[in-house]
Structures are given as structure tokens and as C-alpha cells.
Amino acid sequence: MSTLALDIITTGMILFAVASGLMIILGVMKLINFAHGAFLTVGGYTAYLTTEAGISPWLSAPLAGIFGFVCGLVIERIIVRPLYDRPLDAILATWGLGIVIGQVITLAFGRGVQFAESPLSGTLDFGAIEYSSYRIAVTLIAFGLAVALTALLYLTRFGLNARAVIMNETLARGLGIDSAQVRALTFGLGAGLACAAGALITPLLSVDPNMGLPWLVNSFMLVLVSGVSIPSLLIASLVLGGAQVVVSTFVSPIIGGLTIVVLAALVLRINPKGLSIG
């Protein structure tokens, strides 16, 4: 029974880590970044290269985050910024970008499966049950991430500007906030978070050119349900991720794979504001 509780908490927190980058970009830029899955994949390959270079696997997520942030800034300048006035085209552009990144990775590394070292192996004992120690570690890191992101949004100048842009971009610009800069930094931050999350989940997965794809759909649904707020994303991840675990455990893992999508659609049908608070 307590294994189930741990499964729910760890799954929810992993989903939160994976979806947070998508949410930040959606909030500030009103842009659904369909390249999110590809960014996760890039993070996975960064972890793989970190292992290859013989660097401690604990550093793979921070390195992936930095790499993603820089790439995000470049991509924002070249691809996203010229399309600010055409939001639908911008979404299509990120979709295309995802395909391009996927193909570039395939060309560079081949279609095969690669491996990244795990910083932690083995299990932790919780009295009667033992549980994967890396999942526990990821859960703690994801929780730290939630705290750090909240602090960034509520305790810093950048956060204040970002929240102003989220609430009313025209007004924020009128008050002298450089919204273009906020957007650029946000896209970089979102991309960096996605890459770091990709590197973080890699020890549980294989590194291959499509590794990010299954996560894109679930992240998208979670963000739709949660709206732009870190606490509500946390709640949405735990509730929907928990439902996925429960259905997978007691009904069938195949139906479990559909749970998040179906539940998200139901939640939005009943309450268009989803689970958003604040």
C-alpha cells in the first residue's frame, strides 16, 4: 500500500519537473511550445554526453539546463520572435522545430538507443518496503525546483516583470517593462527547464531520438488543466499522475497510459478553469 503512495508521489513529481518548462513558456508567451518533447530529448543526450565525457552524472541536469537556456535564447531570437504577431504560426513553428531537432539528433547519434549513467543506483529501505533511491532523489529535486521557481516568480525583479507580462502584456509594456526581454529570458528558462528535466529522467529511461515524445502529450494536458501557476501544476501533476498510477496498478497499464489525457479532458469539460488556483 505504501509502495502505491510512493509510486503516486514520485510519478507526480517527475511529471511536474517535466511539465514546468512548458508551463513557464505558455504563461508568459501564450505559446504552446511543441518543441518541448525535443528539448527533453536534447537533455537526455546532454546526459549521455556528460557520461561519455566522464563527468559526474549529478552534473548532467545542471549542464543540460545551462545548455538548454543558451539554445532557448538563440531559438527565441531566430525563430519565435519574428512570429510574435502570428501566434498560430509560432505554434506551428515550434512543432516544426521539434521535428528538425529530432532529425538532427538522429543524424548525429543514429537511431539506436544510448545510455547515460545513473548518479544513484539501488534501493532505499522504508521498513517493510524497498524503493528505487533514484526516484526518491528525483522527487526531492523536483520539489526543490518547485520552491525555486516560486521564489523566482515571487521574490525577484524578473519574476515581478514576468507576472506583469502574464497578467497584461500591453499594460506592462506601457509601464516600461521590456516585455521582449522578459519573453526571451522566459523562453530560455523554459527550454533550460525542459533540458534539465530530460537529463533528470534519463537514468530511468533510454536515450533515443524519440524519448521526449510520450512526455509531451502528458505535459501538455497537465498544463492545460493547471493553468499558469506553480502550486496548481503541482496539484495537477499529483492528482492526474496519481490517477495514472492507480489505474495502471489496479486496472491495466495500457488504460493507465490514457488516464491523464482522458481525465484532463473531463476536468476541462466540467470546469473550464481546470484545477487552476491563484
Next chain:
Amino acid sequence: MKWNLLAVGAVCAGMIAGQAIAQEPIKIGIPVGLSGANSVVAPSVVQSSELAAEEINAAGGILGRPIELVIADDGSGAQGAQRAFDSLVFQSEVDVLISMETSAARNAGLPIVNRGRTPYIYTSFYEGRSCSPWMYVNAWVPEQQVAPIVDHFMAEFDSKTFYLIGSDYAFGRGMLEFTRSYVEANGGTVLGEDYLPMDGSDWTAVISNLKSANPDALITSTAGGAPNVTLTKQLRAAGVDIPYGNLAVDEGTAKSMGADATGIYIAASYITGIESPENAAFLAAMADKFGDDLETPNDLSVPQYEAVYLYKAAVEMAGSTDPDAVIEALGKVSFTGPRGTLTMNKQRHTPLTMYLGQVTEDGTVEVIESFANVDPGEQCPQFAE
């Protein structure tokens, strides 16, 4: 004067070569998954076909005619296979199809093979019971692969309860369905059977179910590549250390998985460590031809190599490439290759020597036991001899 002689020599050489080329080549069609799920293994299949063709051509071809390979991408699926088979059979008008493909691609191609009346040798292991008057199979089916692992677990570890995990597709379900009936027929119990979609990567709930069922042994049959790797990593991370038989892992994947793969049991008809002069010669020729670009030969690429030679033997026995005569001969001829001496004489399938191996700490596969001439069982009773 000297130069004149040289010129005459050159002309003569040209004429001899010209005569050899003038013989119409025998076309071998190879529909294979260059893109899609099989794209990881397809290059090794193409390489072993190329080696077979080169060796046969260097030794004078088949009945004096050279071999020409026509390779087509089947996209690893049904749609691509229809296009590939169609163009190979009706446009390139190949004499034979020899290929390692997914079950979906094979099933989509068979009606075209039947319509075009083209002999077809299928060289991929698969879930069994696919029958066509034009098809032969020289790779293993569940009857040949599952038994060594289950028998070993029952005899060696006294395993009575089993748990089965797989990917949700024809091969995954077919293999585990057979495993379940085999385990139950031998007095064991299957405590649970769980599947995840092919692109699924989160095995959390499956593993928790496995742990709470607490079986003696685990047998998995996922899609090759990513699902296999994610499942194995998550199993190890969750501390699962019961005997673990993996029906879908190959040597290459096991090697790159590192420590996580250690201890996994596999059963295969080919592993690189087979000690025979034929295998040694084959591995040396592959290394010589492809050098640094060599894809490690495996249980999917070696049957492809042998199938080209089986076709050669059949054409020589039939005396022509006439489809009916070749199909008749394919069930009779033998070839001794890296996997031993093969004859596709059991209801269009092939008795094979199977190897039970265990992945060691350095990633190589150690052969624990070999089982000579394992029978494929009742596959296509309508073609019983």
C-alpha cells in the same frame, strides 16, 4: 610491340568480363525496415546480405549467373511494406524475396507475394504460425525460444511462479501467450501478465505489481530497443533481482546497457560466441569487408546471410529460378552456416540449435547450455510433409 601486346591483353580481359556480365543476374529483393522501428537492426541485415552476395558472386554466382541485390525500405510497417513488396515483385521483378521484417510488414507483404508467385524466405524470428505456399522461415518461433529459458528456471532455481511483462503488440503478446501456456503445461503458475503500449516508458505500476506478486522468476518480451532498456533499468532501480529471462534482448543491446543487463538470461539461435569454423570464417569475412562500419552480426542478420545461401542451393537443385521448382527445392536443401546445418523442412520452418546464455558483467553473453535441433512444432500443418 610491348604496348600492342598489352592492348590485346586488355581487350581480351574486357571480353571475358563482358561475357560474365552479359549473363542476366538473379535478382534478390530485400524489403527491410531502413526507417522506423527496425532501423536500428536493418543495417546489419543489409551488411550480411551484401557479404553473402559478394561471396557467391566471387565463386561464380548461381548457375553461372551473378546475384544482384535490390534493397527497398519497408518503413518497418504495413503501409511501407505494401509499397516495397509491390515495387520489388512487379517492377523490379525479383526472383526471390529474402528479408528480416516486422510481423506487420510481413503480413502486409504476403498477399503481394502470393499474387506475384515469388518465393519468399522470411529471416526474422517471430510469434509463429504465419503460413503461405510461397514462404519459408529460417528463424526461430516461440516453441524454440521460450522452452530453454523456462526449463532452465524450473530445473536450476526451482521456479514455480512466473510473472510476464511485455509490449502491447503482436510479437510481445504472442510470445507471452505461448510462455504462459508452456509454464502452465509444465506445472508452473503465472501470477500476472502486464503490457505497456509500445511507446510507453513508465513501468512504475507494472513493477510495483510485480513486486507485490513476489514471483520466483520474471520473463519479459518487449519491443526491441527503448522499451527493453527502460524496463530493465527501472527493474534494476526498483531492486528486482529474481531470475530474469528476456525474450527480446540481443547481444548488442545487452552490452551497451552495462551493469543493468548483468545476469539476464537470453535464448537465441545465434550469438557471436558460437565456436565453429563456419562462424569464425563468417565473422572474419564480415570484419574484413566492413571494417570500422561493421554492425555486430546478430540473431536477425545471420539468418539473412544463411537464407541467401539456402536460396542458392535451392536454385542449383531445381536447375533454374522457376518459382514452383524453387519452392519445392527450398524444403529439401541444406546449408551449413554460422548457426550450424539448416534445412527448412518442418512445415516451412526450421529446426534450430538454440543457445541459453547469460549476460556477464562485462556485457558479453556466456553460453550456459545449448539445445541441438529444437523442433519448431506445429506451425503450418497444411504444409506437413
